[in-house]
Amino acid sequence: MKKLYPLKYSDIVYKYSREYDIDPYLVFSVIKAESNFNPDAVSHKSAYGLMQVTSTTGEWIAEQMKIEDFTLNKLFDPEYNIPMGCWYIDNLRKEFGDNMDVxxxxxxxxxxxxxxxxxxxxHSKDGKNLHYIPFKETDKYVKKVKVNYKIYKFLYDK
Structure with a gap:
């Protein structure tokens, strides 16, 4: 099972999950769902790298993180992609709270x-939680990451 759910790029994941106070198993779960740990992955929606950051989101994140030499190719580099993905998860958490589904x-x-x-x-009874996600792809994505997370916790959280 650990071959299917590896801890690849763990040095980078642990460093930036600590910096942004994110559970590292969540970061591994997102990478597993997004790219299956392929740093050269490109989606049909032009998202790039391990955490599948789009060019426009990447440019915006780079601006926010004060990364001055940002280029699209850097999204294929785990040393850029993982910190940017972690920063973005943290940024979304600041907006939406700790509800990981949202x-x-x-x-x-x-x-x-x-x-x-x-x-x-x-879609939301209380304005804070989603009881119905109208995009099937997003609904499947949230469920997939949550399953990945449970597996990572089971395999590695001793």
Whole structure:
């Protein structure tokens, strides 16, 4: 099972999960769901690298993180991609709170979509939780990351 759920890039993951106070197993779970640990992954929506950061989001994150020499190719470098992905999860958590379902939905579908869903009683009864995610891909994504997380915790959290 540990071959299917590796702790690749653990030095970088542990460093930045500590810096941004994120459970490292969540970061491994996102990487597993996003790219299956392929640093050269490119999605059909033009998201790049381990944590599948899009070029526009990458540019914005680089600006926020004060990364001055950002280029699209850096998204293929785990030394850039993982810190940027961790920063982004933390940024979403600051907006949406510690509800990981909402944070993960925003990571996948964008914060604007999630804000709309939270403001719509069809998707959120209380404006804080999503009881229905209208994008099937995002609903599957959130569930996949949560399953990955449970497996990582089971395998490695001793």
């Amino acid at each position: 944070v993960l939905a925003a990571y996948n579908a964008g914060r604007g979509n999630v804000q709309k869903w939270l403001n719509d009683t069809e």
